[in-house]
Amino acid sequence: MDEWEVVLLGLGGVGKTAIVTQFTLNCFEYDPTIEDGFRKQISVDDRMCFLKVIDTAGQEEYGSMREQWIRESQGFILVYCITSRETLDDLRMIRQSIMRIKGGDAIMVLLGNKCELEYERAVSMKEGAALAKEFGCEFFETSAKTAQNVDLAFMTLVRALRQARDSKPPTPLTAPPTPPAGRNSIRKRISRLFSKTNASPHRKPYQEPPNLVHGAIAAAQQSRITLQVCSCFS
Numbered sequence: 150m151d152e153w154e155v156v157l158l159g160l161g162g163v164g165k166t167a168i169v170t171q172f173t174l175n176c177f178e179y180d181p182t183i184e185d186g187f188r189k190q191i192s193v194d195d196r197m198c199f200l201k202v203i204d205t206a207g208q209e210e211y212g213s214m215r216e217q218w219i220r221e222s223q224g225f226i227l228v229y230c231i232t233s234r235e236t237l238d239d240l241r242m243i244r245q246s247i248m249r250i251k252g253g254d255a256i257m258v259l260l261g262n263k264c265e266l267e268y269e270r271a272v273s274m275k276e277g278a279a280l281a282k283e284f285g286c287e288f289f290e291t292s293a294k295t296a297q298n299v300d301l302a303f304m305t306l307v308r309a310l311r312q313a314r315d316s317k318p319p320t321p322l323t324a325p326p327t328p329p330a331g332r333n334s335i336r337k338r339i340s341r342l343f344s345k346t347n348a349s350p351h352r353k354p355y356q357e358p359p360n361l362v363h364g365a366i367a368a369a370q371q372s373r374i375t376l377q378v379c380s381c382f383s
């Protein structure tokens with residue numbers, strides 16, 4: 150079973166806690182006494198996985214903690230509220246932080262929450278979809294109140310995380326070993342070497358020609374000895 154750590158990010162009040170509560174506890178009214186660390190096992194594409202969900206605080210004063218949450222997580226759920234344009238605009242900055250910390254291929258989904266509040270809508274579905282296209286991720290309008298698309302959003306994130314993991318080539322632990330040189334390949338290498346030097350492996354080894362200088366000196370020395378012997382007797 151695979152395990153994923155995902156984090157919800159977005160401005161205060163967009164419904165992050167309500168989404169996690171709906172996903173993990175199947176209820177809308179959040180009661181802190183039943184908070185269980187937001188963990189859940191779900192089946193995605195007939196394979197079980199374990200999700201640890203980090204619910205963050207959207208307030209400004211938690212900005213410094215955001216980097217820590219991003220660093221610890223593998224998947225990102227970016228949440229805005231369809232009744233507030235400001236919450237949509239803020240996500241660009243959040244995404245930039247994710248890109249800076251995790252790199253260009255960070256896996257995320259974009260959620261426009263409180264979608265049942267149609268009469269208060271300030272952001273059209275088209276605008277949400279356009280931002281998701283810009284971010285290169287999936288987009289859903291959700292309602293933590295009615296549970297619309299909440300499970301689907303988490304499942305889609307898991308699917309994207311798995312796809313990203315499975316498409317990465319496994320990094321070799323060591324350099325691949327060079328194949329052992331067989332007899333034939335050694336023979337080939339030798340004949341290639343000799344063809345370069347224009348020599349043949351079967352030719353007789355090169356022999357120094359007799360050294361004429363050395364020979365002349367030896368002859369001269371011998372004649373001097375003969376001369377000396379002759380002068381002794383003369």
Ligand SMILES: Nc1nc2c(ncn2[C@@H]2O[C@H](COP(=O)(O)OP(=O)(O)OP(=O)(O)O)[C@@H](O)[C@H]2O)c(=O)[nH]1
Nearest residue numbers: 161162163164165166167206207208263292293294
């Ligand atoms: N109508 C409606 N209200 C919602 C929905 N989701 C959340 N709310 C309400 O919006 C308010 C804020 O929701 P929270 O879940 O506390 O928002 P948050 O993003 O966790 O806010 P911070 O923790 O301050 O960052 C609460 O009163 C929720 O009941 C929704 O889908 N529909």
Ligand SMILES: [Mg+2]
Nearest residue numbers: 165166205206
């Ligand atoms: Mg909250």
